[in-house]
Amino acid sequence: MHDVAERQLTFAEAIRESLDQAMEKDSRVIVIGEGVPDPKAIFNTTAGLCQKYGARRVFDMPLSENGLTGACIGAALSGIRPVMIHQRIDFALLAMDQLVNNAAKWHYMFNGKASVPMVVRMIVGRGWGQGPQHSQSLQAMFAMVPGLKVVMPTTAHDAKGMMIAAIEDDNPVLFIEHRWLHHVSDNVPDYYYRVPIGQARTLHEGSDVTVAAFSYMAFEALIAAKSMSMEMGIGLDVIDMRTVRPLDVESVLTSVRKTGRLIVADTAFRTGSIAGELISQVVEQAFSFLKAPPVRIASPDFPTPTSPFMAEDYYPGPQTIADAALDLMGKTKEADGYRRMSAVLVRKGPHDAPNREFSGPF
Amino acid sequence: MHDQTKRSLFSAMLRIRRVEEALATRYAEQMMRCPMHLCIGQEAIAVGVCAALRKEDKVFSNHRAHGHYLAKGGDLSAMVAELYGRVTGCCGGRGGSMHLVDLDVGFMGATPIVGGTVPLAVGSAWAASLKGTPDVTVSFLGDGCFEEGVVHESLNFSALHRLPIIFVCENNDFSVYTRRDERQPNRPIYRIAEAHGMPAVAADGNDVEMVSSLVRTAVENARNGRGPQFLEFDAYRWREHCGPDFDDHLKYRSVQEIESGMNNCPIDRYRKVLLQSGCLDQQACTGIEAQIRKEVSAAFEFALASSKPTIKDAWEKVYA
Numbered sequence: 234m235h236d237v238a239e240r241q242l243t244f245a246e247a248i249r250e251s252l253d254q255a256m257e258k259d260s261r262v263i264v265i266g267e268g269v270p271d272p273k274a275i276f277n278t279t280a281g282l283c284q285k286y287g288a289r290r291v292f293d294m295p296l297s298e299n300g301l302t303g304a305c306i307g308a309a310l311s312g313i314r315p316v317m318i319h320q321r322i323d324f325a326l327l328a329m330d331q332l333v334n335n336a337a338k339w340h341y342m343f344n345g346k347a348s349v350p351m352v353v354r355m356i357v358g359r360g361w362g363q364g365p366q367h368s369q370s371l372q373a374m375f376a377m378v379p380g381l382k383v384v385m386p387t388t389a390h391d392a393k394g395m396m397i398a399a400i401e402d403d404n405p406v407l408f409i410e411h412r413w414l415h416h417v418s419d420n421v422p423d424y425y426y427r428v429p430i431g432q433a434r435t436l437h438e439g440s441d442v443t444v445a446a447f448s449y450m451a452f453e454a455l456i457a458a459k460s461m462s463m464e465m466g467i468g469l470d471v472i473d474m475r476t477v478r479p480l481d482v483e484s485v486l487t488s489v490r491k492t493g494r495l496i497v498a499d500t501a502f503r504t505g506s507i508a509g510e511l512i513s514q515v516v517e518q519a520f521s522f523l524k525a526p527p528v529r530i531a532s533p534d535f536p537t538p539t540s541p542f543m544a545e546d547y548y549p550g551p552q553t554i555a556d557a558a559l560d561l562m563g564k565t566k567e568a569d570g571y572r573r574m575s576a577v578l579v580r581k582g583p584h585d586a587p588n589r590e591f592s593g594p595f
Numbered sequence: 596m597h598d599q600t601k602r603s604l605f606s607a608m609l610r611i612r613r614v615e616e617a618l619a620t621r622y623a624e625q626m627m628r629c630p631m632h633l634c635i636g637q638e639a640i641a642v643g644v645c646a647a648l649r650k651e652d653k654v655f656s657n658h659r660a661h662g663h664y665l666a667k668g669g670d671l672s673a674m675v676a677e678l679y680g681r682v683t684g685c686c687g688g689r690g691g692s693m694h695l696v697d698l699d700v701g702f703m704g705a706t707p708i709v710g711g712t713v714p715l716a717v718g719s720a721w722a723a724s725l726k727g728t729p730d731v732t733v734s735f736l737g738d739g740c741f742e743e744g745v746v747h748e749s750l751n752f753s754a755l756h757r758l759p760i761i762f763v764c765e766n767n768d769f770s771v772y773t774r775r776d777e778r779q780p781n782r783p784i785y786r787i788a789e790a791h792g793m794p795a796v797a798a799d800g801n802d803v804e805m806v807s808s809l810v811r812t813a814v815e816n817a818r819n820g821r822g823p824q825f826l827e828f829d830a831y832r833w834r835e836h837c838g839p840d841f842d843d844h845l846k847y848r849s850v851q852e853i854e855s856g857m858n859n860c861p862i863d864r865y866r867k868v869l870l871q872s873g874c875l876d877q878q879a880c881t882g883i884e885a886q887i888r889k890e891v892s893a894a895f896e897f898a899l900a901s902s903k904p905t906i907k908d909a910w911e912k913v914y915a
């Protein structure tokens with residue numbers, strides 16, 4: 234029954250399929266968000282669901298992020314399993330009170346008598362001048378709150394499996410998607426499967442430098458790792474963290490004990506980022522293994538400007554990761570193969586779109 | 596109304612239309628690299644409202660801000676330069692189309708989080724009342740805002756303290772592709788404001804003179820201590836929610852609806868009225884068009900000749 238032959242789906246298609254299969258399996262699952270049944274169907278991640286499951290289970294919502302989050306929490310307390318969607322994580326800020334004061338606390342403050350099984354999808358924007366209020370990467374803000382789980386899958390395979398795991402989870406799970414991952418393809422089995430929350434996964438093996446990375450930065454780290462190994466013979470151990478809370482520190486420790494060098498690559502602002510938290514934990518637990526101070530790679534500490542000229546060097550990329558790794562190894566840009574590697578890593582298209590073919594919507 | 600006033604209402608609408616048409620055409624060159632929401636078809640509201648304001652009166656706006664900004668007297672060149680991401684832009688390139696500002700003319704700011712500037716407008720009116728200054732504040736808000744809690748909180752507070760604010764709801768029946776009847780119960784928006792005890796009216800937003808005269812009364816009331824005022828105007832968005840094109844192919848609204856929306860063009864309607872009454876003749880129309888064309892192309896030239904910021908500039912102004 235299970236077709237193990239490789240089947241490529243994009244991240245967006247994988248999300249769609251996971252919602253479809255979860256709704257098929259469990260009639261308690263509902264999907265709600267601004268634009269869910271509209272012609273663009275949340276970047277096609279909800280396409281066809283309304284036709285298949287009806288408007289009682291799949292629906293557009295009023296522009297009421299806070300109120301409807303509360304309503305979803307209430308429904309979740311009463312046996313429904315809502316999946317709520319925000320086209321931008323920035324809009325979820327309006328729901329901070331409900332998420333932090335209610336969703337995160339309900340199980341704890343009522344002595345475990347009730348729980349809030351809901352998923353909130355939040356999309357991180359980037360490019361084409363999304364600017365100060367449409368491109369923030371706020372995972373650390375949510376992840377600092379006990380009671381919330383926060384996941385950020387990178388591959389289409391994990392997007393599907395973690396969505397299913399999130400829907401089945403009895404806790405509120407914030408499911409953060411980077412918009413630039415939506416079009417990236419991967420092998421995605423057609424059956425119903427789970428990828429556990431709280432477990433990192435090695436994307437590329439190497440023994441020189443550990444790169445623990447989140448979401449789109451894991452994708453970038455993999456690109457860096459491939460050409461570093463090919464052109465320079467340097468091995469990056471790339472760990473796709475996949476979950477922001479609970480953090481899989483153990484996987485990072487195992488790798489750091491092997492490499493002695495650590496880079497954490499995050500999509501967020503540097504200060505207060507989850508990268509800082511991960512480094513603290515590694516330093517606390519494996520200080521003696523470190524051959525050099527760990528490095529954070531993150532966005533600079535100012536809001537994302539809209540102007541393409543200002544945003545040009547805003548986001549770190551594969552070259553940033555490769556340069557940091559080189560530095561940790563005590564090598565310089567004169568090292569053998571560096572030029573060849575950089576020629577591969579150099580950006581081919583405009584900096585504010587994921588690739589040349591991409592024409593939006595952003 | 597004086598003939599001169601009528602002519603300036605007409606040319607202000609036409610100017611916004613031509614600016615946005617030029618933006619739409621040149622957007623394809625991919626040099627304005629930011630999301631852009633056009634108000635083509637909705638010009639009468641921006642113009643009618645701002646014509647009833649003084650320079651020192653304040654305006655707050657949203658993602659669909661070009662018309663509000665220009666009608667309030669915002670600098671055209673600085674707006675175009677902002678869309679091109681240049682240092683001479685009204686935000687120095689930090690904002691783009693969805694973030695406009697021109698404090699010299701009381702355009703306090705436009706941002707794209709739905710409902711986000713509504714309480715700020717209330718705060719601006721509150722400040723006027725605390726300081727005892729005579730200025731009033733206008734909050735432009737879409738029909739979508741009436742689903743956001745913060746808007747109801749704002750109405751409540753402004754009514755409680757009888758603040759000098761005018762809420763102007765532009766009801767185009769849509770939030771993106773979703774019609775109002777899928778988001779709100781069947782009740783008129785203005786009745787929400789009425790329930791807060793403020794005078795509220797709904798009217799045709801394609802009739803610029805009507806808009807202006809209603810707002811004139813509202814401003815006078817607000818300025819004279821009679822508290823917040825509410826106006827709801829019907830409007831029709833001709834083009835796609837976000838971007839330069841038409842989106843008729845998506846079929847979320849019927850061809851007949853789009854046609855009847857466009858047949859109700861506030862500019863064509865007013866031109867006809869003014870031509871009939873003799874307030875305007877063909878020659879004057881041509882003159883206005885030529886004048887606008889000159890101004891618009893100068894603004895684009897200015898923008899394109901302006902220097903480009905770098906990431907060094909972006910590090911500045913995080914804190915005051």
Ligand SMILES: Cc1ncc(C[n+]2csc(CCOP(=O)(O)OP(=O)(O)O)c2C)c(N)n1
Pocket residue numbers: 267296298324327658659707708709736737738739740767769770771836
């Ligand atoms: C808090 C928030 N939720 C959702 C969005 C996405 N969004 C941008 S504009 C818009 C539609 C707003 O509709 P309306 O207020 O009627 O203004 P219109 O676009 O019709 O002018 C939506 C949903 C947003 N920017 N902010």
Ligand SMILES: [Mg+2]
Pocket residue numbers: 737738739765766767768769770771
């Ligand atoms: Mg609307």
